[in-house]
Amino acid sequence: MTPVVRVPPTEDFTQFNALVLAQSSHFDLMVDWAGNECRKTDGLEGLTKPLVKKVEAASDFIGGKLKDCRKGMDTIQGKMYDASRTFQNTETDNTAAFTSIFGGKLAGIPDISTITQHDLIGTFDDDNVILKTPNVDTEYQEGALRMSKDLSAYHNQYKGVKGAKGPVSHELTAIDKIYRFVTGHSLISQLFEPLAGDWGRLSYLHEAYKTLSDGCYTVSANLTKGLWKLGGEWEGEGGEAFDSYMFKWSQGIGGIGDYARVVADACDVGYHAILMLVRSAVTAIDALINKALDLLKDKVEKMAAKMAAIEVVGGGPEDPVADVVAVGFALWDIIDIYKKVNTIVNDVARIVGIFTNISTKIDEISKALDPVAYNVQEFFAPGSQSISDWFSQSVVSPESKPGWNPALGMARVKMLPQ
Numbered sequence: 001m002t003p004v005v006r007v008p009p010t011e012d013f014t015q016f017n018a019l020v021l022a023q024s025s026h027f028d029l030m031v032d033w034a035g036n037e038c039r040k041t042d043g044l045e046g047l048t049k050p051l052v053k054k055v056e057a058a059s060d061f062i063g064g065k066l067k068d069c070r071k072g073m074d075t076i077q078g079k080m081y082d083a084s085r086t087f088q089n090t091e092t093d094n095t096a097a098f099t100s101i102f103g104g105k106l107a108g109i110p111d112i113s114t115i116t117q118h119d120l121i122g123t124f125d126d127d128n129v130i131l132k133t134p135n136v137d138t139e140y141q142e143g144a145l146r147m148s149k150d151l152s153a154y155h156n157q158y159k160g161v162k163g164a165k166g167p168v169s170h171e172l173t174a175i176d177k178i179y180r181f182v183t184g185h186s187l188i189s190q191l192f193e194p195l196a197g198d199w200g201r202l203s204y205l206h207e208a209y210k211t212l213s214d215g216c217y218t219v220s221a222n223l224t225k226g227l228w229k230l231g232g233e234w235e236g237e238g239g240e241a242f243d244s245y246m247f248k249w250s251q252g253i254g255g256i257g258d259y260a261r262v263v264a265d266a267c268d269v270g271y272h273a274i275l276m277l278v279r280s281a282v283t284a285i286d287a288l289i290n291k292a293l294d295l296l297k298d299k300v301e302k303m304a305a306k307m308a309a310i311e312v313v314g315g316g317p318e319d320p321v322a323d324v325v326a327v328g329f330a331l332w333d334i335i336d337i338y339k340k341v342n343t344i345v346n347d348v349a350r351i352v353g354i355f356t357n358i359s360t361k362i363d364e365i366s367k368a369l370d371p372v373a374y375n376v377q378e379f380f381a382p383g384s385q386s387i388s389d390w391f392s393q394s395v396v397s398p399e400s401k402p403g404w405n406p407a408l409g410m411a412r413v414k415m416l417p418q
Contacts, residue, residue: 048362191351202268203267
């Protein structure tokens with residue numbers, strides 16, 4: 001005769017299903033967040049442009065997994081209904097029936113009903129998911145980065161944006177023409193195009209992904225506590241099958257949170273590292289422009305005056321060589337221009353070196369945004385990040401413990417039931 005075992009009361013199945021339904025609402029919010037706030041790439045231009053596709057891919061990956069989880073909540077409710085009906089038909093632990101509903105027991109996961117702390121941890125209470133609207137780092141609103149936006153605005157003026165007339169525009173455009181006459185390259189393009197865009201977008205994305213990560217952790221903890229409540233009341237192999245099934249869901253959702261946290265951390269670390277480099281670049285650019293104005297003062301004044309005169313009548317040559325010839329510089333002026341521009345070239349090279357360092361940081365962010373495939377079994381081996389050990393110790397949110405590595409933890413995504 002099959003032994004009678006302790007099973008959850010029917011009302012607890014109902015409360016557990018209500019908890020799962022609440023998570024469905026949380027997933028609806030998070031899916032929308034992932035597809036909007038976590039996908040905002042406007043402002044990623046210049047050196048940050050390569051990040052656009054990476055950010056969009058991260059948003060799509062997380063959004064897709066969250067959609068799967070949203071559907072999964074409906075699946076869980078259906079399985080819980082089937083399990084409840086099975087108990088109504090028999091008072092025994094019908095292992096075959098429950099295995100067909102929940103699947104087999106996951107090796108390494110203990111029977112929750114045998115852990116004494118389950119009654120202290122388990123609850124059907126739902127902690128709400130709060131998604132906080134990102135705030136751009138206040139540092140971005142001041143100082144060097146504001147200056148870089150001003151410089152980018154100047155760059156737009158040089159390219160012929162309406163309303164770009166004035167002595168400053170003429171002088172710096174004159175420097176650009178003289179520089180191109182000697183080097184064949186645009187000084188304006190070399191200095192300003194890499195700084196184009198909104199560097200504060202990285203700070204925004206950090207906040208967007210971090211709050212989404214927190215949301216995933218909250219849902220994972222909600223389901224874990226519900227699992228401890230219901231699973232703690234359910235003895236036998238059927239209860240163990242339920243434990244393993246819900247464990248996969250809670251840990252898989254935690255893995256999504258880990259990946260979102262990896263993206264958030266990469267944007268944050270990269271942003272602050274780049275912030276310092278951009279400040280250095282802006283300071284160097286400002287010094288270079290002042291140096292160029294000082295070195296080439298008389299030549300710039302002549303060319304700026306000529307350009308202003310041409311602008312009055314409309315038209316004029318766009319070729320820098322033709323522009324220089326049109327001004328009527330003497331031979332010794334041309335020689336002097338070559339000498340002084342060559343000193344500027346060295347300064348430009350140093351600024352380009354800063355841009356190279358920024359690009360390196362961008363590459364580091366880009367690599368961090370790629371999901372890395374780790375062996376899920378690593379989490380069941382003894383060590384600082386052993387999920388089964390922490391589960392046995394009644395740890396509801398392992399990712400909240402010191403030493404948790406989200407870059408490894410995101411492998412838990414593979415634990416999501418198919």
